[in-house]
Amino acid sequence: MTARQKQLLYVGAALLVVMSWTFYAADGPQTTAVLAGTVRAATLLALGAMCGMIGERSGVVNIGIEGQFLLSAFAAFTIASMTGSLFLGTVAGIGMGLIMGWMLAAMAVGLKVDQIIAGTVLNIAALGLTSFFYDRSRSLGMGKYTNIDLGPLAEIPLVGTVFFSRPPLTYLTMVLLVVVHIALFRSVWGMRTRAIGEHPGAADTVGIDVLKLRYFNVTIAGGLAGLGGSYLALEAVGTFSRAMSGGRGFLALAVMIFGRRTPFGAYAAALFFGFTTALQNQFQLNNTFDIPPQFVGMLPFVVTIIVVALSGLIGSMRDPAALGQVYEKG
Amino acid sequence: MSEVLLAARNVTKQFPGVLANDDISAQLRPGRILALLGENGAGKSTLVNILFGMYRPDSGEVVIKDEIVDLHGPDDAISRGIGMVHQHFQLVPPMRVVENIVLGAEPSKRGLVDLAEARSRVVELSQRYGLEIDPDALVEDLPVGMQQRVEILKALYREADVLILDEPTGVLTPQEADHLLGVLRELTATGLGIVFITHKLREVLAIADDIVVLRNGRVVGETTPAETNESGLAEMMVGRSVVLRVEKSAAQPADVVLAVDELEVNDDRGHLAVDGLSFEVRAGEVLGIAGVEGNGQRELVEAVTGLRHPLSGTMRINGEEVTNGSARDISKKGVAHIPEDREKHGVISVYSLAENSVLNRYHRSPFSLRGVLRRDVIDRHAEDVVEEFDVRTPSIAVAASSLSGGNKQKLIVGREFSDDIKLLIAAQPTRGIDIGAIEFIHRRILEQRDKGAAVLLVSAELDEILGLSDRIAVLYDGKLMDVLDAQDADRERVGLLMAGITQ
Ligand SMILES: Nc1ncnc2c1ncn2[C@@H]1O[C@H](COP(=O)(O)OP(=O)(O)O)[C@@H](O)[C@H]1O
Ligand SMILES: [Mg+2]
Numbered sequence: 095m096t097a098r099q100k101q102l103l104y105v106g107a108a109l110l111v112v113m114s115w116t117f118y119a120a121d122g123p124q125t126t127a128v129l130a131g132t133v134r135a136a137t138l139l140a141l142g143a144m145c146g147m148i149g150e151r152s153g154v155v156n157i158g159i160e161g162q163f164l165l166s167a168f169a170a171f172t173i174a175s176m177t178g179s180l181f182l183g184t185v186a187g188i189g190m191g192l193i194m195g196w197m198l199a200a201m202a203v204g205l206k207v208d209q210i211i212a213g214t215v216l217n218i219a220a221l222g223l224t225s226f227f228y229d230r231s232r233s234l235g236m237g238k239y240t241n242i243d244l245g246p247l248a249e250i251p252l253v254g255t256v257f258f259s260r261p262p263l264t265y266l267t268m269v270l271l272v273v274v275h276i277a278l279f280r281s282v283w284g285m286r287t288r289a290i291g292e293h294p295g296a297a298d299t300v301g302i303d304v305l306k307l308r309y310f311n312v313t314i315a316g317g318l319a320g321l322g323g324s325y326l327a328l329e330a331v332g333t334f335s336r337a338m339s340g341g342r343g344f345l346a347l348a349v350m351i352f353g354r355r356t357p358f359g360a361y362a363a364a365l366f367f368g369f370t371t372a373l374q375n376q377f378q379l380n381n382t383f384d385i386p387p388q389f390v391g392m393l394p395f396v397v398t399i400i401v402v403a404l405s406g407l408i409g410s411m412r413d414p415a416a417l418g419q420v421y422e423k424g
Numbered sequence: 425m426s427e428v429l430l431a432a433r434n435v436t437k438q439f440p441g442v443l444a445n446d447d448i449s450a451q452l453r454p455g456r457i458l459a460l461l462g463e464n465g466a467g468k469s470t471l472v473n474i475l476f477g478m479y480r481p482d483s484g485e486v487v488i489k490d491e492i493v494d495l496h497g498p499d500d501a502i503s504r505g506i507g508m509v510h511q512h513f514q515l516v517p518p519m520r521v522v523e524n525i526v527l528g529a530e531p532s533k534r535g536l537v538d539l540a541e542a543r544s545r546v547v548e549l550s551q552r553y554g555l556e557i558d559p560d561a562l563v564e565d566l567p568v569g570m571q572q573r574v575e576i577l578k579a580l581y582r583e584a585d586v587l588i589l590d591e592p593t594g595v596l597t598p599q600e601a602d603h604l605l606g607v608l609r610e611l612t613a614t615g616l617g618i619v620f621i622t623h624k625l626r627e628v629l630a631i632a633d634d635i636v637v638l639r640n641g642r643v644v645g646e647t648t649p650a651e652t653n654e655s656g657l658a659e660m661m662v663g664r665s666v667v668l669r670v671e672k673s674a675a676q677p678a679d680v681v682l683a684v685d686e687l688e689v690n691d692d693r694g695h696l697a698v699d700g701l702s703f704e705v706r707a708g709e710v711l712g713i714a715g716v717e718g719n720g721q722r723e724l725v726e727a728v729t730g731l732r733h734p735l736s737g738t739m740r741i742n743g744e745e746v747t748n749g750s751a752r753d754i755s756k757k758g759v760a761h762i763p764e765d766r767e768k769h770g771v772i773s774v775y776s777l778a779e780n781s782v783l784n785r786y787h788r789s790p791f792s793l794r795g796v797l798r799r800d801v802i803d804r805h806a807e808d809v810v811e812e813f814d815v816r817t818p819s820i821a822v823a824a825s826s827l828s829g830g831n832k833q834k835l836i837v838g839r840e841f842s843d844d845i846k847l848l849i850a851a852q853p854t855r856g857i858d859i860g861a862i863e864f865i866h867r868r869i870l871e872q873r874d875k876g877a878a879v880l881l882v883s884a885e886l887d888e889i890l891g892l893s894d895r896i897a898v899l900y901d902g903k904l905m906d907v908l909d910a911q912d913a914d915r916e917r918v919g920l921l922m923a924g925i926t927q
Contacts, residue, residue: 280536289516289527296514299478300528300578301499415517 118252129256131372137267139364141322142346144274147355148315152308153291153416155209158216159319160343165220166190166323171334175232184324191320199312206420238332263325275357291414294421304421348398370394426489429454429617430586435484444470446641457618459632464856467641468621472588476508477501507579511590513571517564522546525578569600588619598919605631625654662859670866675894677706681847681878687737689723697723699902710879712893714918717884720902725851729761730754758846762853770836773825778806780824781839813838830861848872851882900924
């Protein structure tokens with residue numbers, strides 16, 4: 095990031111804080127609702143973006159996040175409603191994410207199928223399977239995950255409610271952001287991962303098994319998307335419905351790119367996109383605009399297009415050099 | 425200490441269609457430098473890739489420190505003390521020098537890379553061997569010579585006692601190359617053994633203790649610098665006596681054909697690659713553009729041939745402005761182009777030899793009539809090209825991909841030279857082809873000059889530039905350092921200019 099971009103970012107952040115407080119003073123409940131909605135939407139996007147960045151940092155494009163969200167949400171919901179345990183449901187969602195990650199790896203890394211096609215296969219399979227096996231009569235008898243107050247932190251006005259009085263998977267995501275950041279940029283694994291995404295040949299000549307590491311990373315990353323699915327079904331919504339991922343797996347990729355394939359960058363971007371989603375919800379609730387709700391619902395996607403186009407103008411980041419390419423030895 | 429550090433014993437390796445290594449034996453002893461000499465395609469890289477565990481031999485043995493070993497991958501070779509500097513550097517450009525050096529063998533604490541420890545080991549290493557380097561620089565910001573130093577340090581960091589260097593001087597200026605040879609000589613003082621691959625005779629004589637010459641995958645000679653000389657080595661390498669210098673008469677320069685003025689061109693990444701170039705080429709002379717690769721040569725050639733639009737400046741051919749002309753507009757003015765990358769821009773490899781022989785003219789009479797190709801005329805033309813330019817092929821119907829590099833190049837030259845040409849733009853015209861074909865193409869280029877064509881020759885091989893040019897322009901960082909008359913130019917002077925040094 096250049097100094098100028100950083101300046102812009104700080105000015106933007108400061109402006110947002112000032113604005114939020116002004117609105118909060120004017121209308122407390124609504125502001126809180128919008129900001130809480132922001133964090134809620136951002137959590138899913140952040141998990142998807144982390145899944146995407148681990149793949150892309152190792153050179154594998156994952157456009158199957160949408161499908162990974164959906165099928166994992168289904169698995170999480172079904173197991174939770176069968177066992178009555180949200181925890182087991184969450185584990186099932188993560189497990190399903192790992193399986194789908196492994197399938198993507200098997201196709202894209204093992205069989206060297208075109209990565210875009212492999213991801214599309216996941217998306218179509220997830221939509222078909224969940225629609226077919228969807229059982230309307232199921233529900234979560236015990237309800238969804240509830241908020242946990244983090245002691246005195248939760249008492250802070252606005253910030254407390256928005257960040258420190260949240261359900262468990264949201265906290266887990268925040269912890270994972272730090273973990274993934276350290277793993278990617280400080281650990282031996284992270285250094286090797288970045289190397290195989292930039293120059294797999296170089297990694298190979300120093301004895302790093304490129305295909306094995308890509309296989310591993312794409313699978314593990316699937317677990318993050320799986321957690322996203324669990325979050326969606328068991329924490330954000332509390333039920334399962336057809337195609338409930340609603341394009342957010344793709345939005346997560348935009349978030350990842352806008353966040354420069356770093357966890358913290360992605361979270362900032364996720365909060366931004368989450369804000370547009372929450373704002374849009376609030377507009378619809380209040381009937382702010384006298385236009386069909388579908389148009390108001392377009393807001394996050396219109397903003398995505400504008401922002402991605404703009405970020406191309408404001409000094410774009412280079413993709414990992416080996417992104418999307420099959421690695422052949424020798 | 426072991427008798428034999430590294431050896432190949434009767435190694436054979438078959439690739440689809442080529443026997444790349446045929447019963448090769450060679451050995452390296454501690455403290456010595458073994459030069460592997462051979463033309464392009466002789467099997468040198470294949471052999472060292474086998475010694476490094478990248479490829480497995482079909483038969484034969486690899487010996488490391490007196491022990492027969494079975495290498496399953498580079499890490500097997502690395503752990504036995506073999507280090508390799510590849511022909512194409514194996515570095516991760518956006519990572520730091522220190523990260524590149526320790527990658528794969530990182531000092532770590534609980535899974536986290538211990539960068540402080542890594543940095544201090546790298547600094548210690550670079551001081552011990554006198555290979556100074558900034559450990560925190562990004563590799564992509566380093567000049568090629570420095571990147572090569574990183575590669576050497578990478579091997580030394582892994583405690584290599586054998587260093588294999590595959591064509592290490594190809595990307596260096598002559599002075600940088602000499603410096604490298606000095607460094608390698610010093611390294612052997614500690615007992616390190618070095619395998620040095622090259623096709624440059626001068627370097628072999630300067631540095632080798634033992635020389636093994638390969639041709640067509642076989643060992644065709646073993647000697648030492650004391651027992652041989654350049655022409656002896658060349659003869660072994662090619663299998664017959666060769667003329668190392670082309671005969672040429674004095675140039676008869678006439679009118680200006682190509683005039684380039686204040687030309688600026690961007691590269692693919694949008695950086696200025698050609699920075700305000702002005703020069704002229706006259707009919708009947710060869711202007712050679714010397715320079716280490718990547719100093720704007722490619723962008724210059726692409727601009728002059730209409731493949732890339734310049735940012736600003738003008739280009740004229742015989743007085744007519746062609747600055748924003750298409751490749752076809754320019755070709756119509758009588759411009760022939762031998763492109764740098766023959767696979768990508770020279771031939772269409774799935775097309776037949778006959779079709780390739782008219783790629784620049786198939787749309788014109790007599791090769792087509794009202795939009796329909798006339799196969800009989802094209803075939804006759806192709807037969808002529810094959811005959812006149814000595815293209816070795818079973819027939820004109822085979823796909824271009826089945827020709828060897830040298831024969832593809834002769835086909836391209838034949839196609840481009842069969843019209844009456846005003847301007848010839850030859851980029852790396854003899855890269856990667858055998859000496860026989862090199863001689864042939866050099867003679868043909870001079871023939872065009874003597875018939876009155878203006879020739880712009882771009883080459884990274886200094887010997888080629890010195891041998892063919894009447895005037896020599898040296899390109900550095902997109903700018904012309906100087907333009908010398910051929911008789912004032914020597915290796916030393918041009919080499920310094922190539923490094924951007926004007927005294
Ligand atoms: N991976 C490969 N697959 C098929 N053929 C190859 C491969 N590598 C090299 N060859 C062929 O083997 C021969 C020897 O190549 P190489 O060892 O690279 O020669 P050198 O390094 O001496 O120029 C050439 O004909 C080349 O085309
Ligand atoms: Mg080679």
